[in-house]
Amino acid sequence: MSKNKNKINALVLSVIIAVLSVLGIQTDVYAANNVTGPKYDYNERKWVYSYVYYGMYPQREVVYKGDSAQISALASRNVQSYKKVSRKTWNKIVKAKYSVSGDAKVDGVRYRRIKMTDATQAQSDTPELYRWFDSSSYHYFIYEPIKWKVLEISKGKALLLSDEALDDEKYNDTKAAALMWNICWKNSTMRSWLNGYTGSQNACRENFSKDNFIDAAFTKSQQKKLIARKMGGNVKDKVFLLYEEDVHNSEAASRRGFIRDESYRTTCTTYGYAKGIWRPKQSDDQTVMWWLNTDDAGDMVPNVSYYGEIDSDGRNNNKDAIGVRPAIIVSKDTVRKLKVAK
Numbered sequence: 001m002s003k004n005k006n007k008i009n010a011l012v013l014s015v016i017i018a019v020l021s022v023l024g025i026q027t028d029v030y031a032a033n034n035v036t037g038p039k040y041d042y043n044e045r046k047w048v049y050s051y052v053y054y055g056m057y058p059q060r061e062v063v064y065k066g067d068s069a070q071i072s073a074l075a076s077r078n079v080q081s082y083k084k085v086s087r088k089t090w091n092k093i094v095k096a097k098y099s100v101s102g103d104a105k106v107d108g109v110r111y112r113r114i115k116m117t118d119a120t121q122a123q124s125d126t127p128e129l130y131r132w133f134d135s136s137s138y139h140y141f142i143y144e145p146i147k148w149k150v151l152e153i154s155k156g157k158a159l160l161l162s163d164e165a166l167d168d169e170k171y172n173d174t175k176a177a178a179l180m181w182n183i184c185w186k187n188s189t190m191r192s193w194l195n196g197y198t199g200s201q202n203a204c205r206e207n208f209s210k211d212n213f214i215d216a217a218f219t220k221s222q223q224k225k226l227i228a229r230k231m232g233g234n235v236k237d238k239v240f241l242l243y244e245e246d247v248h249n250s251e252a253a254s255r256r257g258f259i260r261d262e263s264y265r266t267t268c269t270t271y272g273y274a275k276g277i278w279r280p281k282q283s284d285d286q287t288v289m290w291w292l293n294t295d296d297a298g299d300m301v302p303n304v305s306y307y308g309e310i311d312s313d314g315r316n317n318n319k320d321a322i323g324v325r326p327a328i329i330v331s332k333d334t335v336r337k338l339k340v341a342k
Contacts, residue, residue: 033052033337035050035052035153037050037256038257052150053146053339054330055145056145059143061139061141065084065086066087096111098113100211101210101215109142111140113138114141115138116132116134120169120275121321129278148163149162150335152252157227158334164323165323165325166269167323167324168322169189171318172189172203172318179317181297183203183317187202188317194239195237195238217326226239231295238328244292244312247292261309265287288306290304291325292304
């Protein structure tokens, strides 16, 4: 009797979720999943991860299906994942009213528009970078569920890392060529941008309360489920970057499967690519660099290379073209109710 009741409850829940999806209402309530931390497959000789969806962020580019020039431009950069839309839908997207952060909703679907000047690095004739035709035309990207890699489930909490680099941001963006010294996580613009802080929280005094990652990616109810992590400098943040010791040469790194280069390698979304992430031609799988974190005040920040190598010496904190892989913590109960991703 109890088994039949569980089946009925699961069916009812599935129907409710399907109806909400049709209406464009986002939900994170799913039947309990079997998500676990990383496990080593001795037969395949590789680490096996669980993946879940949580939050939304602009990812694939949206193009009018008759725009052969833009479709060819994407193909020239080996961008294979984009969304074609009809002329009617395209016109609605273009004519929509966009917010300060560049967002708008069309028929219940959320989009973001950016142009060449919004990218941290843009050169139309460089094959490693996204191809922009001019500096005035907007390009449009659709919000899609964020795919997270489950790095660890321990003590009732789950540590998640975005599967791809979602955006391109400088670790410390001075909005000028000058390099700032004595920068660490606590006073970086990266921290403020990821968490939506005001200028009082970073050395550049930049206000990210209106345009940031956390508000773009998560609803208010989703943000309440994020568990702040204690970081260096006696601060706690709900969205953060992983430290080198989180992923390299430590017991925790080994437990999370960060042992071989392939565990570190990642790709980027089309949106991240358009924002300025550099994809080297010689990297056949289109892997990209991504930032790590530091509490050591200075001008250099560690990162992971295209080939999955740890760069402990780091790059200048105002370096562009390096991807951002946000990390978050949610409760074990929350992660067990999220939609499983492949």
